[in-house]
Amino acid sequence: MLEAITDHYNYWLVIFLLMAGLFVTMTSGNLVKKIVGLNVFQTAVFLFYISVGKLEGGTAPILTGEPEQFSNPLPHVLILTAIVVGVATTALGLALVVRIRETYGSIEEARLQEADRQDELRAAAEQGR
Amino acid sequence: MRHHLVLRVVSKLLIPFMLLFALYVQFHGDFGPGGGFQAGVIFAAAFILYALVFGIDHAREVLPERVLRYLVPAGLALYTLTGFAGIVLGGKYLDYDVLGSTPTAGQHLGILLVEFGVGVTVSAVMVTVFFAYAGRTRDVDEEDW
Amino acid sequence: MAFLDHVAILQVAVPLLAAPLCVMLPGRHLPWALTLSVSWFTLICSVVLLSEVSAGGSIAYHLGNWPPPIGIEYRVDAINALVLLVVSGISAIALPYARTSVEHEIEPDKHGLFYTAYLLCLTGLLGVTITGDAFNIFVFLEISSLSTYVLVATGARLDRRALSAAYTYLVLGTVGATFFVLGVGLLYMVTGTLNLADLAERLPPLAESRVVQAAFAFVVAGMGLKLALFPLHAWLPNAYAYAPSLVTVFLAATATKVSVYVLLRFVYTVFGHEFAFIEPVLAWLVLPLAVIAMLAGSVVAIHQDNLKRMFAWSSIAQIGYMMLGLALANASGLTATVLHLFNHALMKGALFMALGGVMLRIGAVSLTSVRGLAREMPWTFAALVIGGLGLIGVPGTVGFVSKWYLILAAIEKGWWLLALLIAAASLLAVIYVWKLVEAAYLQPAPQDRERVRDMPPDMLIPLWVLALANIWFGVDAGLTTSVAGTVVHAFLGGGS
Numbered sequence: 001m002l003e004a005i006t007d008h009y010n011y012w013l014v015i016f017l018l019m020a021g022l023f024v025t026m027t028s029g030n031l032v033k034k035i036v037g038l039n040v041f042q043t044a045v046f047l048f049y050i051s052v053g054k055l056e057g058g059t060a061p062i063l064t065g066e067p068e069q070f071s072n073p074l075p076h077v078l079i080l081t082a083i084v085v086g087v088a089t090t091a092l093g094l095a096l097v098v099r100i101r102e103t104y105g106s107i108e109e110a111r112l113q114e115a116d117r118q119d120e121l122r123a124a125a126e127q128g129r
Numbered sequence: 130m131r132h133h134l135v136l137r138v139v140s141k142l143l144i145p146f147m148l149l150f151a152l153y154v155q156f157h158g159d160f161g162p163g164g165g166f167q168a169g170v171i172f173a174a175a176f177i178l179y180a181l182v183f184g185i186d187h188a189r190e191v192l193p194e195r196v197l198r199y200l201v202p203a204g205l206a207l208y209t210l211t212g213f214a215g216i217v218l219g220g221k222y223l224d225y226d227v228l229g230s231t232p233t234a235g236q237h238l239g240i241l242l243v244e245f246g247v248g249v250t251v252s253a254v255m256v257t258v259f260f261a262y263a264g265r266t267r268d269v270d271e272e273d274w
Numbered sequence: 275m276a277f278l279d280h281v282a283i284l285q286v287a288v289p290l291l292a293a294p295l296c297v298m299l300p301g302r303h304l305p306w307a308l309t310l311s312v313s314w315f316t317l318i319c320s321v322v323l324l325s326e327v328s329a330g331g332s333i334a335y336h337l338g339n340w341p342p343p344i345g346i347e348y349r350v351d352a353i354n355a356l357v358l359l360v361v362s363g364i365s366a367i368a369l370p371y372a373r374t375s376v377e378h379e380i381e382p383d384k385h386g387l388f389y390t391a392y393l394l395c396l397t398g399l400l401g402v403t404i405t406g407d408a409f410n411i412f413v414f415l416e417i418s419s420l421s422t423y424v425l426v427a428t429g430a431r432l433d434r435r436a437l438s439a440a441y442t443y444l445v446l447g448t449v450g451a452t453f454f455v456l457g458v459g460l461l462y463m464v465t466g467t468l469n470l471a472d473l474a475e476r477l478p479p480l481a482e483s484r485v486v487q488a489a490f491a492f493v494v495a496g497m498g499l500k501l502a503l504f505p506l507h508a509w510l511p512n513a514y515a516y517a518p519s520l521v522t523v524f525l526a527a528t529a530t531k532v533s534v535y536v537l538l539r540f541v542y543t544v545f546g547h548e549f550a551f552i553e554p555v556l557a558w559l560v561l562p563l564a565v566i567a568m569l570a571g572s573v574v575a576i577h578q579d580n581l582k583r584m585f586a587w588s589s590i591a592q593i594g595y596m597m598l599g600l601a602l603a604n605a606s607g608l609t610a611t612v613l614h615l616f617n618h619a620l621m622k623g624a625l626f627m628a629l630g631g632v633m634l635r636i637g638a639v640s641l642t643s644v645r646g647l648a649r650e651m652p653w654t655f656a657a658l659v660i661g662g663l664g665l666i667g668v669p670g671t672v673g674f675v676s677k678w679y680l681i682l683a684a685i686e687k688g689w690w691l692l693a694l695l696i697a698a699a700s701l702l703a704v705i706y707v708w709k710l711v712e713a714a715y716l717q718p719a720p721q722d723r724e725r726v727r728d729m730p731p732d733m734l735i736p737l738w739v740l741a742l743a744n745i746w747f748g749v750d751a752g753l754t755t756s757v758a759g760t761v762v763h764a765f766l767g768g769g770s
Contacts, residue, residue: 018456025445038448045456052463062161075462078409080166082455084251085416089448091258092423096441098265099427103434112438119435123640124579202294202390209291212283215338222283223338 010051017044031100031107035093042086049075049082133182140182147175151252158244159237165244169251176252177259185263197257204250211242278322282335282348285319285358286401288312293393297386302377305389310369312393316362316400324355328757334406342406343469349406352760353612357403357535360619364527365396368623371736372520375630379518380428388428394421395524399532408458408468408544411536412451415500418532419447422525426517439512446509450499457492460485473544481549490552493540494560501533503560503597504567507590514586519630522582526589527623531615534596538611542765547603561601565695567594572702576709581632581639584706585625588665591699592618598696599680605762607683610676612758617664617672617747624740625661628654631729631737641709646719651728655714657741662707664744667700671748675755 005012017040024037053075061070101107104115155168180188215224225239226232277284292312296305326333332351336342350358380388398418402411423444429436462468464485465476480486495506502510510530514522545552571591578584592614599611629639631654636643648655664673677700684692728734747754 022449025449031441034445038445041449042452045452045459048456049459052459060162075459081409081413084166085413085420085451088420089416089444092420093441093444093448095261096423096427096437096444098262099430100437100441103430103437116435116438119433123638124642199298202297206291206294209287209294212287213291216280216283221336221339222280222287226339 010047014044014048014051017041017047029109031097031109031112032094034109035090035097038093039086039090042082042089046079046082046086049079136182140178144175144179147171147178151175151248155244155248156241159240165247165249166251168244169248169253170255172248172252173255173259176256180259180263185260189260192256194257194260197253197260200253201250201257204246204248204253207246207249208243211239211246215239280335281319281322282333282350282404283337285316285323285362285404286348286397288315288319289393289397289400293390293397296390296393299386302382302385303373305386306369306373306376309372309389309393313362313365313369313396316396317359317366320355320358320362323350324352324359324757327351327355328760343467343472346410347406347469347471348404349471350404351764352757353538353764354403354535356612356616356757356761357532358400360531360616361396361399361403361528364524364619364623367736367739368520368523368527368627371523371627371630371733374730374733375519375634378634379432379520381431384428388425391421391424391428392520392524394418395425399528402532403535406470408461408470408473409455410468412455412458415454415536416451418529419451419500422521422529423447425521425525426513429516429518429521432518433516435512436516439509439516443509443513446499446506450496450506452496453492453499454496457489457496460489460492464489470539470544474546477545478549481551487551490540490545490549490555494537494555497533497537497540501530501537501597502590502593504563504570504590504594507567507571507593510590511583511586514589514626515580515583519626519633523623523626523630526586526626527619530589530593531619534593534600534611534615538600538608538765541600542608547766553603556601556603560597564594564597564601565692567591568598568699569594569695569702572699572706575706576702578706579640579642581641581644581710582626582629584641584710585622585629588703588706589618589622591703592622592665594699595676595680595696598692599676599683602680602683602687604683604686605766606679606686608762608765609755609758610679610683612761613679613751613754614676616754617676617744620672620740620744620747621661621664624657624737624744625665627733627737627740628658628661631733634729634733635726636723641713643723644710644714645717646714647726648714649719650726653728653734654737657737658714659707659711660741660744662703662710664748666703666707669748670745672744672751674748675751 021037021039021041021044025034025041028034028037053072055069055071058069058071061073097107100112104112106112106115151168151172154163154171155165158164158168176188176192179191212223215227216222218227220227223239225236227235228238229235289312292308296308299305299308323333327350332349335348337346337348339345376385376388395418398414398416398421401414402418405411405414423440426443427437427440458468461473464480464483465473467473467476477486499506514526517525541547541552541556547553568591571587571589571594575584575587575591578587596611596614596618599607599609599614601607631651632639632644632647635651636647660671664671667673667677677696681693681696684690684696729737
């Protein structure tokens, strides 16, 4: 049992980070904290890919002419792309938060929903007259 | 910016080497570890350090936003055009073999061009993102540091 | 000929090249003209591709001349050629409409950036559809999603709720994409390949592997979020309701369809429906959710005042139909899904275009604000009614064809209750469409509203092209059903 945990510690770490990230994303009422949770969530997947590609005792995949064991470079390259996607998502998400703060005056989800509801009521009242 | 003498002196010393290192990572990417993503970020980090220490207005003088607006798409355009060059020269899209006189030379050239495109776009995007956020509030007062 | 050899890559690379060029173009008309011509170019490409593969073959294109599974391969067969046609076709029809609409809804100095985001979204959707590489799907999916968030947020000029809608969409969309990429990672771990065709070959011996089963779960959950399968639909209504008209037209008609395509591809090509663990998932999870989506989406739609949101909820119900066909996993069900992919794009494209015209003229799209408007905008509302009849599934419209196959599929399985539920969901559609008809045709116009003219012709003509297509493909379903037949044949491997 203990071996199942220690031998695959990278997976346990990934599972923990996934859950933690998703939990923060779903439960936090603060828009910036949600983005942070999303980042942790994505990072868990990056770690998953990288740890899968790593070979114990393997070297960097640079061909020197001698036969040697090297780690699989492909997951790392894929994750480079995924990291860029993650950075873009974070930047865009934070940009939206800045705009939301400027128009709504708050970054708390509950306050936004309240403001949206007020908007709805006001619009209905205007059309109903 | 009269105080923070240490910061200013150290940054002035560091920034040229950061830029140089970024260029090394950029153009050594076809031989060893490196490439456009990493180089672009290092290059942008030098600018961001400059903006942090000397103020965002000075940084804008060095790299105005209207230039950045063209640099971001220019890198992407260079990447796609390299791809199209493969088609025009009789290969497939992004086929580097046909770019040079020999396939090896073509691969070198193709990787360099694509990575340069990536580097330009990444560094321009990084600086743009920094300017976009930092530019929305006034600089922090000297006393509040 | 050179063009024919490279048509598969040109389909994606041309919009990708046009996007950076579009940023550099000055003014408002040049970016629009560039986007228009690129859209038409992609339409030509997809027509060429569809005519090449409609007989049942497939086209492969190896990027950078690297053979798969090392390199990325683009592979076109009947199903993705059809989805390519939907995406590029809707874009080509929507762009002439866009000029007036966008001028009205987007800040004048932002047009270049707006069309750039649109082009990137187009690139992403076409890329997801055409690529034969699992990780490449993720990359293109994120290209289209990120630009979609931007496009939705541009609606903030008219209604600030577009910002919170875009934010919710961003969080949920990213969670969905991350689930998907986690599933792809698990598949790569056990098979060592990312090429879809290669995966399909290597997976059957691994059917008992728990890693493969987990991968399937992650892919389904991720795509379920992206395609707004009930109960993962929370992002959709507000995103559609507050986005600019052009964006709503394009998204409602294409974005979810592309995700449905990816799910079809994974369930039927990559994994294969005969996998022992997939059948119960389809029958006990996807099917009930699809039925709930169908009914709940329609019921909520009835209670909406904002018409854009009403049809957004109706989209959730219609996605339920598509997923139902997918979950039934027989020939008629799959035919219904593939047909509904195409047909629903036509219906929702026409409906949201008409609403965009209403938005242009009276600045609001609620049931109360359109009272009596049909007399002033007869053409717009006639098209709305045609689209609405399609949603109900009246014979002679496209909606009838796909629902017919769906009910057939349920009856073939002997599930009469399900057939009844499908019919009941159509009756619910009657109610919300009638509410719109009643308001627009039967109620008097409010006194204080100024009389308006119908939409300008450059918006009306694209709308009617789509509206007539709704009738054309409803009356003469030969072309679409033959393509759907080819697709289903490929998916089910000839049998059943």
